[in-house]
Amino acid sequence: METIAAISTPIGVGGISMVRTSGPDAFEISQKVFKAHDGTLLKDMKGFTAKLGNVIHDGKCIDEVIALVFRAPKSFTGENMVQISCHGGIFITRCVLRSLLDSGASMAGPGEFTKRAFMNGKISLEKAESIMGLISSNYERERELNFSSYCGKSGNKIESLKNILIDLLSDLNAEIDYPDEDVPSISDKEIYNRLSDLNDKLNELIKNHDISYVIRNGLRTAIVGAPNVGKSTLMNLISNREKSIVTDIPGTTRDAIEENVIFGDVPLLLIDTAGIRETDDKIEKIGTERSKEIAKSADLIFMMLDSSREITNEELEILNSIDKNKVILILNKKDIKPDYKCDFLNISRVVRISAKTGEGIEELAREVSNFVNLSSIRNGTLLLATERQYDVIKKAFYELSKIINDLGSVPRDILIDMIKNVMDILSEFTGENIENDVVDSIFSKFCVGK
Ligand SMILES: Nc1nc2c(ncn2[C@@H]2O[C@H](COP(=O)(O)OP(=O)(O)OP(=O)(O)O)[C@@H](O)[C@H]2O)c(=O)[nH]1
Ligand SMILES: [Mg+2]
CATH class of the missing domain: 3.30.1360.120 (Probable tRNA modification gtpase trme; domain 1)
Structure with a gap:
């Protein structure tokens, strides 16, 4: 060495x-x-x-x-x-x-100190990964997520799930090893119950991973609408700086402008886009196309209307082209007209604001928080800290689902092998059973000196 x-x-x-x-x-x-x-x-x-x-x-x-x-x-x-x-x-x-x-x-080499710590059994792979996350944490929730992983909370949970399999394996082995003795045989129904219970727990980790992703990467949020409705004004208000140019000339923003922000308690990758309209201007046309693309790929869309005037056909078209489940409809310029009616648009999330005065901005933040459902993790829900951990859990879930499906038709000795396979997959979580090239690829993302 x-x-x-x-x-x-x-x-x-x-x-x-x-x-x-x-x-x-x-x-x-x-x-x-x-x-x-x-x-x-x-x-x-x-x-x-x-x-x-x-x-x-x-x-x-x-x-x-x-x-x-x-x-x-x-x-x-x-x-x-x-x-x-x-x-x-x-x-x-x-x-x-x-x-x-x-x-x-x-x-x-990159991450070599931490890699040696892992190889020498000083820390689990989960802990090693979390060091990277901890160092790059930008706000409290992200630090909390990574520190919980650093303390081995998800590793402990996975160990407890593995124990369910270990118990089951020992019962199955006893049945095979001592067929003549007084060992109670275990029914398919019993096996089904134990494995389903375990799979539900894995599924919960999988379902909650979206929230972990948002905490670590921010929710990609596009501010979309016609020109001059106040998109850039909102961008500047939320990011608390003059990020985008604001003028009263329609078509001011020509390109997408991105900013990482913490809005209320949710991290956003906020994207101000060019106003969407029919135009002969070559640059604006490209900007408009780009806005539509961004709206399609965004996790959340702030669709903004100017409540001081009626909605246009062009705006209705934009609304029809985007996924309404991802939309928060923002009725801006409430300082001019506070009671704009929009029931006919059939959108459930609607917030009235004035991007100019800041009125209504807390309500918008609350709506975003509800959208992400961050409240579900306030009571200590366990979150996975990396995509690798997520992949391991997904793989285990998939294999376990196959076992559950095939339960009646598989002989017990093969069932034992299949369960052992799931155990091996779960062991990858803390790094007990992991290929060298996977380890190398994890640590290659670290900096030299870590
Ligand atoms: N009264 C009032 N004016 C606003 C409000 N929000 C924005 N404005 C004004 O509306 C005009 C357009 O604002 P922008 O933020 O540049 O609008 P935009 O949607 O980014 O426009 P484009 O970049 O052209 O697509 C500016 O004169 C803003 O000062 C608001 O809440 N109330
Ligand atoms: Mg703009």
Whole structure:
């Protein structure tokens, strides 16, 4: 096993930076560059202790640093580790790294520290994945989701589901191993009940995954409508900055403009689009087409009307071309006309606002929150933190459904093998039973130094 080194703090100027080294030769390699002021050798230091000293490279003193020692297996990676904290300059930090590489360390690959932690059994795959999510969390709900995964909550749940299968397997095996003894045989009905119960639980995780997706990626929300209804004004209001140009000239926005925002308690990828209308203008035509495409692919559509005037045929056409289940109808400019009637449009979600004054915006936020049904996770519903975890659960659900379907026609020894297969799939969740290339692909998405 090679000894690896990398800068683990962001590349930039700050108070301190940290370079870490991990592997069997971590102490020897670090010792070549680190000289403690009191002469202590790294190999003689206890784990979790630190010494002040200098980093010397090519006979020159590079910086005064603190070296922190972790001894295997009590370290993040499970290997011997040295963390050198130096002054936080880009050049100084690179010099410290260079000194370690010149002394025999290899440059760490992306996520290699975390990968070693996983390979050495220090953390589950679920925890390793959640570290990435935690680091990139942008708001409370996303942090909560990733921290719950970091603490192994879904892993524990999967273990408890696996126990249902383990119990069933032991009953089935007892029946086969001791046919003559007084072991009660277990009926198809009983097996059906136990497996269906398990499959319902997997299905719940699958169903709730949409919410997890929204928390991690934002709900793709398109503001769509005719020109001049106030789409860009709403974009600016929600994003709290002058993201889109607003004028009283119809056709101001020509292209889609995107912004990640937290609206109420829902993360949105908000897309302001060009007003849709028949036009001979070449650029506007392209913009209009683009708006229609975006409306088709969006998770949620803010269809905006100007309530100070009557709805046009063109607007009715837009409404007819989009999926009404995804629509919140926004009657804008309520400051001019607050009581615009729209019952004939048959849309269930309607909010009256003034994008100009901000009136009605909280109601719109509530409507969005209801649309996503975020309230269902307020009482501690378990959410899967990554698409990989989701794929594992879906695969297990699919295989289990097949078993449930075939129950009457499958001999017991084959049934046992099929159940074992589902166990193996579920074991992939925490990384117990996982192919090396899957592990490599997961960690390749990490940064160097993690
Ligand atoms: N009175 C009033 N005027 C508004 C309101 N919202 C927007 N406006 C005005 O309506 C005009 C058009 O606003 P925009 O936000 O540029 O409209 P748009 O839908 O983005 O228009 P296009 O980009 O051309 O498609 C501007 O003069 C805004 O100030 C509102 O709630 N009340
Ligand atoms: Mg606009």
